[in-house]
Amino acid sequence: MLSEKIQRALNDQLNAEFYSWYLYLAMAAYFDHLNFNGFAKWMKIQAQEEMSHAMKIYDYLNVVNAKVTLNNIGSAAKDWVSPLEVFQNVYDHEVEVTNSINKLVDLAISEKDHATNNFLIWFVNEQVEEIAIADQILGRLKFIGESHNGLFFLDHELGKRA
Numbered sequence: 001m002l003s004e005k006i007q008r009a010l011n012d013q014l015n016a017e018f019y020s021w022y023l024y025l026a027m028a029a030y031f032d033h034l035n036f037n038g039f040a041k042w043m044k045i046q047a048q049e050e051m052s053h054a055m056k057i058y059d060y061l062n063v064v065n066a067k068v069t070l071n072n073i074g075s076a077a078k079d080w081v082s083p084l085e086v087f088q089n090v091y092d093h094e095v096e097v098t099n100s101i102n103k104l105v106d107l108a109i110s111e112k113d114h115a116t117n118n119f120l121i122w123f124v125n126e127q128v129e130e131i132a133i134a135d136q137i138l139g140r141l142k143f144i145g146e147s148h149n150g151l152f153f154l155d156h157e158l159g160k161r162a
């Protein structure tokens with residue numbers, strides 16, 4: 001049985017993953033509106049991944065007979081002004097998520113909750129990958145600057161994500 005503290009922290013993380021889903025969906029809508037369909041496709045797939053992260057926690061809470069609490073996930077509406085600003089937001093957001101996963105791991109260790117600690121390892125590894133990808137795309141956007149050709153090319157590249 002999970003402690004109250006771990007249960008609350010996992011439910012908070014569940015909520016944060018749903019917020020990530022909503023945030024990336026809002027970013028997809030931003031790109032769709034600009035007819036950057038490749039960027040939009042990349043964001044929709046990213047949003048799906050976030051939903052799967054949320055459901056991993058949902059399933060874990062159920063397996064260990066803990067309570068799932070679905071709170072308000074809040075608005076993800078933002079006035080981004082460029083693809084560069086969007087991906088800076090992605091990078092900053094993933095750093096925040098990484099910090100919150102690390103805090104969860106610290107809590108599981110301090111509570112000697114080995115099962116939850118083991119469960120969270122997948123998220124620790126996933127965050128390394130997510131930060132690396134966000135950093136790579138952000139770096140490309142910084143390199144491209146105001147180049148329309150560069151943006152067109154990157155849109156095409158990101159649209160290949162399956």
Ligand code: FEO
Binds near residue numbers: 017049053094097
């Ligand atoms: Fe669920 Fe992007 O971390």
